[in-house]
Amino acid sequence: MSRAAASSSWRSIDSLLDEEDRAIRDTVRAYVERSVRPQIADWYESGEIPARELARELGQLGVLGMHLEGYGCAGTSATAYGLVCLELEAGDSGLRSLVSVQGSLAMFAIWKWGSEEHKQEWLPRMAAGEAIGCFGLTEPDFGSNPGGMRTRARRDGDDWVLTGNKMWITNGSIADVAVVWAQTDEGDPARPGSGVRGFVVPTGTPGFSAPAIKHKLSLRASVTSELVLDEVRLPASAAFPEVRGLTGPLSCLNEARFGIVFGALGAARDCLETAIGYAGERAIFDKPLAGYQITQTKLADMTLELGKGMLLAVQLGRLKDAHALRPEQISLGKLNNVRExxxxxxxxxxxxxxxxxxxxxxxxxxxxxxxSVLTYEGTSEVHQLIIGQALTGESAYR
Structure with missing residues (x-):
């Protein structure tokens, strides 16, 4: 059975999508088939990916920051962005991660919280894939507890000086600009994380380095790095002007998590299409593997879960387009769809x-x-607690 024939099972969802969203999805699907699928196994095996070349191609497709308005961004629906994440991850999670970090973390942070100077300087080039961004929040000892971060930003005259380390940063060693979150002395000591501020850091700034992380067994077709900030001096204008505390970084994480709700289903769909095709061609005891009850039971159960996940994702996309999507609903989608x-x-x-x-x-x-997708942008346990707090009104994080 061909991949095209196997994929007909998922086409029934098209009736829930408008024509523009389907057209955007199909354009990206064709790009992945043409430019990614023939090479992805080699990229994965070598642990190398032509990220800058891919970023320029993705910029030409208009998918970098596509759900943002202005500054060279396409301003598409959230649902269209989700469908693009699905098609990219059907190629490889690393490709979707490149786009998620660029658009939903680095670009969104600048678009939402940056000054007009930040937006004018960076967003048009990032949308075109001419500049690559990364997002520095996670630290070696502080992933699920961002309020405990040790990276510090201190005032020195009119400047800010940043010192610390960030870990597991996608795009880090190829980035032109890093959005870095750091503790300051501006918060309330009784409220952990209230002094956190965001900074736009050109990666050529003295004291900034981003050594690549090697020997990965997951996300090998993705650039992953540590960020080292050794007395990085920045002008006062580098700080995001308004946002304080964890509101800033958490708002960005919700954007990225939304893309994962769709993206993980792309990986699942690619696996299921592959299994259906293989089972139809593989002969076992003189008949196709697909002809055995236990194989069909497996395929039926997986199709059921994939279909439910796709319906959930589309509904969350509709809510986001209506500006009615709540963080706990994103957690529900991320928890379910990545788990399945x-x-x-x-x-x-x-x-x-x-x-x-x-x-x-x-x-x-x-x-x-x-x-990796299971534990980044919030572990399954964190999302369970977010949902639990929404249900009970009680915080169980501590």
Whole structure:
């Protein structure tokens, strides 16, 4: 069975999408088929990806910061952005991560919280893929607890001086600009994280370095780095002018999490299409593997979960387009869809048997990538607690 034939199962969702959103999705799907799929296994195996070239191509497609308004951004619907994330992650989670970090973290932070000078300087070039951004929030010892970060920004005359380390930063070593969040002395000591501020840091600034993280077993087709800030001196204008505390970085994380709600389903869909195609061609005891009840049961259950996840994602997209989407609803989508996507990837690997562990097929590559997606932009446990707090009114983080 061909990939096109297998994908017909998912086309029923098209009736829920408007024509423009479908056209954008199909354009990106064609790009992934043409420019990513033939090379992604080699990129994954080598741990190298032509990120700058891809960024320029994605900029020409108009998908970098596509859901933002103005400054060279396309201003599409949130649903269209989600569908693009789905198609990119059907190629590889690393490709979607590049776009998510560029558009929903670095660009969104500047668009939402930056000064007009920041926006004019960076957003048009970032939308075109001519400049690459990264987002420095997570630290070696502070991931799920961003309020405990140790990176400091202190006043020195009219300047700010930043010192500290950030970890697991996508795009870090190739970035032209970093959005860095740091503790200041401006907060209330009784409210952890209230003194956090954001800074726009050109990566050529003295004292800034971004060594790449190697030897990864997941997201190998993605640039991951540490950020080292050693007395990085910035003018007062580098700080985001208004936002204080964790409101700034958490608002950006919600943007990125929304893309993951859709994106993880792209990886799951690619695995399921692969398994359906393989099962139809693989002969076991003189008949196709697809002809056995246990295979069909697996395929049916995975199709059910994928379909439910897609309906959930589209509904969340509609809510976001109506400006009615709440953070706990994003957590619900991220928790469910990534959890089901990784389960689908693992189950598909069992259908492929030994062939499933090779890069000839994408299923174990997707499963390995989803191990990272499961824990970044909020672990499953964090999202469970966000949902739990919304249900009970009680915070259980401490």
């Amino acid at each position: 996507a990784i389960a689908i990837a693992r189950e598909c690997r069992t259908i492929l048997g030994a062939a499933g562990i090779t890069l000839e097929f994408p299923v174990l590559r997707h499963a390995n990538n989803l191990e």
